[in-house]
Amino acid sequence: MNNEVDEMLEIKDLKVSVEGKQILKGLNLTVNKGEVHAIMGPNGSGKSTLASVIAGKEDYTVDGGSITFNGKDMLELSADERAKEGMFLAFQYPVEIPGVSTINFLKTAIAEIRQYRGLPPMEAKDFLKMLKEKQKVVEIEANLTGRSVNEGFSGGEKKRNEIFQMAMLEPSLAILDETDSGLDIDALRIVATGVNKLRTKENAFVVITHYQRLLEYIVPDFVHVLYQGRIVKSGTRELALELEGKGYDWIKKEFAELAV
Amino acid sequence: MSGSNEILEEFVQGEYKYGFTSDIDSDILPPGLNEETVRFISAKKGEPEFMLEYRMKAFRYWKEMKEPHWAHLHYPVIDYRKISYYSAPKKPKEIKSLDEVDPELLRTFEKLGISLLEQKRLSGVAVDAVIDSVSVKTTFKESLSKLGIIFCSFSEAVKEHPDLVKKYMGSVVPYTDNYFAALNAAVFSDGSFCYIPKGVRCPMELSTYFRINSAGTGQFERTLIIADEGAYVSYLEGCTAPMRDENQLHAAVVEIVSHADAEVKYSTVQNWYPGDKDGKGGIYNFVTKRGICLGNNAKISWTQVETGSAITWKYPSVILKGDNSVGEFYSIAVTNHMQQADTGTKMTHLGKNTKSTIVSKGIAAGKSNNSYRGLVKVNRGAKNARNFSQCDSLLMGNNCGAHTFPYIEINDKSAQVEHEATTSKIGEDQIFYCNQRGIDTEKAIGLIVNGYCREVLNKLPMEFAVEAQKLLAVSLEGSVG
Numbered sequence A: 001m002n003n004e005v006d007e008m009l010e011i012k013d014l015k016v017s018v019e020g021k022q023i024l025k026g027l028n029l030t031v032n033k034g035e036v037h038a039i040m041g042p043n044g045s046g047k048s049t050l051a052s053v054i055a056g057k058e059d060y061t062v063d064g065g066s067i068t069f070n071g072k073d074m075l076e077l078s079a080d081e082r083a084k085e086g087m088f089l090a091f092q093y094p095v096e097i098p099g100v101s102t103i104n105f106l107k108t109a110i111a112e113i114r115q116y117r118g119l120p121p122m123e124a125k126d127f128l129k130m131l132k133e134k135q136k137v138v139e140i141e142a143n144l145t146g147r148s149v150n151e152g153f154s155g156g157e158k159k160r161n162e163i164f165q166m167a168m169l170e171p172s173l174a175i176l177d178e179t180d181s182g183l184d185i186d187a188l189r190i191v192a193t194g195v196n197k198l199r200t201k202e203n204a205f206v207v208i209t210h211y212q213r214l215l216e217y218i219v220p221d222f223v224h225v226l227y228q229g230r231i232v233k234s235g236t237r238e239l240a241l242e243l244e245g246k247g248y249d250w251i252k253k254e255f256a257e258l259a260v
Numbered sequence B: 001m002s003g004s005n006e007i008l009e010e011f012v013q014g015e016y017k018y019g020f021t022s023d024i025d026s027d028i029l030p031p032g033l034n035e036e037t038v039r040f041i042s043a044k045k046g047e048p049e050f051m052l053e054y055r056m057k058a059f060r061y062w063k064e065m066k067e068p069h070w071a072h073l074h075y076p077v078i079d080y081r082k083i084s085y086y087s088a089p090k091k092p093k094e095i096k097s098l099d100e101v102d103p104e105l106l107r108t109f110e111k112l113g114i115s116l117l118e119q120k121r122l123s124g125v126a127v128d129a130v131i132d133s134v135s136v137k138t139t140f141k142e143s144l145s146k147l148g149i150i151f152c153s154f155s156e157a158v159k160e161h162p163d164l165v166k167k168y169m170g171s172v173v174p175y176t177d178n179y180f181a182a183l184n185a186a187v188f189s190d191g192s193f194c195y196i197p198k199g200v201r202c203p204m205e206l207s208t209y210f211r212i213n214s215a216g217t218g219q220f221e222r223t224l225i226i227a228d229e230g231a232y233v234s235y236l237e238g239c240t241a242p243m244r245d246e247n248q249l250h251a252a253v254v255e256i257v258s259h260a261d262a263e264v265k266y267s268t269v270q271n272w273y274p275g276d277k278d279g280k281g282g283i284y285n286f287v288t289k290r291g292i293c294l295g296n297n298a299k300i301s302w303t304q305v306e307t308g309s310a311i312t313w314k315y316p317s318v319i320l321k322g323d324n325s326v327g328e329f330y331s332i333a334v335t336n337h338m339q340q341a342d343t344g345t346k347m348t349h350l351g352k353n354t355k356s357t358i359v360s361k362g363i364a365a366g367k368s369n370n371s372y373r374g375l376v377k378v379n380r381g382a383k384n385a386r387n388f389s390q391c392d393s394l395l396m397g398n399n400c401g402a403h404t405f406p407y408i409e410i411n412d413k414s415a416q417v418e419h420e421a422t423t424s425k426i427g428e429d430q431i432f433y434c435n436q437r438g439i440d441t442e443k444a445i446g447l448i449v450n451g452y453c454r455e456v457l458n459k460l461p462m463e464f465a466v467e468a469q470k471l472l473a474v475s476l477e478g479s480v481g
């Protein structure tokens, strides 16, 4: 394999703090095209922080390290520019935007992204066609996409709407932050199937989860354990199973010196 | 406010240089307000005697009044003797091409999607192409007159339809109503007049936009709209582009009469010059707007989008006199930088089963102040009156203020009055969420604010709504950063 071509996301020695408290303490992660990485770890270990920092949220201070995406230095770019470069974050807690329909929201997003990439605006009929297609992929009800973004949605509906948006925006890298939590068993399967349908050799996924059940559906190439702001263990699917069985105690013991 | 004090000073003093002249052929009246001024204005316009009498009564009344200061507004003392009360026909500054126009203004025009031709007209470039609207005006006037609809300038109405003017002028907003209404009645320049006869549905939106003479007559405008029994009209007021009509006092009066089974919808998009970032310049907009539902089942609906002016003082109101009559007020008021707005409505329930709805969306950014002030009054005997009020405020940043002053006066036990109010901040989380989908912060704010105002925007006629949306985004530019 030629790394130069396949490397998509490279995070080196990333140190991040918020309000004076260091949360990520030298994190390394490389994601290549076509791969699915799962990130697990106890509550408060820094998983959502990592996702937010990759996506460019401004509340966090990057104290050191680098984030490179398709060869570009992401720390130089604003959040919207990173999205336009092909990054997508499915939020752990999706935000409500009253009065703005998901359709209108996505129309705006797609127009902005296309303009950034020097593409002509999308024709209305192509947009509608795509809308219908993707609604099918994630089995989301049309009336949900006509409503204001996430307003009054149930927890599960919000998560499904995140995946629908991902399908519409066709990112090359999608980070799913606990998309499985709050989903019922059927919805979990539908969402996972949707993700699998969207998987190609060209895109990649980083799946943050607490449950190995999701990983039965979305089979990861790698599983990482994030603890105390660092990836302390990496492995394959088996690691997830091991964690499910044993919990995090053995990790916490093994890396006790990190907990200061 | 010393900044605007200075400007006002400059403005009023600026008028001094014309010196005193009582020559009736002159275009500009020297500053000052006395009986002579009022006579001059009336004579200049060739008004009939009744109009002069009305003006004189108003003037004498005004002289005894004190300027109100109850609103949540701060502005320097206005010396009414230093304002020039007649300057028509106002000759625009000679500008030969768009190259001479303030580039910032042109940028705004572009964002609003205003045609080049219109850009020229609005920025005062001397072009003949304006003729376009004249022909529009004529064809359109013909088709209206076939239906018996009268739509003309107020001056024209005074001469051509004196009976209607005599009957209705001041019947909703008497000159005794308030300080600015009295001042307007004494010195009003011009405005619009509209009469829809019995049972006629006006087939098009009537708009001041088509009225070519509206451009120079802003200062003391007067509008009178009458919908006779069973009539319907939708009226649009305003200019959706900023006029560099700096530092003027606008004290307009709008009166609406809705007879039995009639409906009047009045929509405004107000975007007068708000002054610069530091609060220099800008219009003082002190407007009295009121409608009366005179007969049973009458309806009046006010929809306003207020984004301009340094100071806005405005309470479009409805008197619900007829039984089952309906009054509505839908408002969006945006203030940025140093702007101040004190706006709201008054719903006075007199008839039985009358219903009023108030939806107010205030958006404050920069160092601005945005107040909602509303009164819901139910008189004794107004059985089963209902009101629903929803007043939302959205704050952007920490230096602005939003205030809500809802007054409720109930004199009949059968009344049902509901008031809801919310104050929210535009969320960083919302902005980040949009950013993450590829929408930059400025666009995100536009999107979020438009979403927040959706309920009111939906009340506007289609084309107006599109312009209003763009306007909201432009007004809030640079408000988060």
Ligand SMILES: Nc1ncnc2c1ncn2[C@@H]1O[C@H](COP(=O)(O)OP(=O)(O)OP(=O)(O)O)[C@@H](O)[C@H]1O
Binding pocket: A018, A019, A023, A041, A042, A043, A044, A045, A046, A047, A048, A049, A050, A059, A092
């Ligand atoms: N904006 C913030 N201000 C203060 N502390 C923060 C902020 N964001 C995150 N933290 C703290 O950083 C730590 C990591 O939080 P993060 O949300 O990344 O954890 P997580 O691994 O996603 O946890 P969970 O599994 O519960 O979702 C926590 O201690 C959290 O309280």
Ligand SMILES: [Mg+2]
Binding pocket: A047, A048, A049, A092, A177, A178
């Ligand atoms: Mg988390």
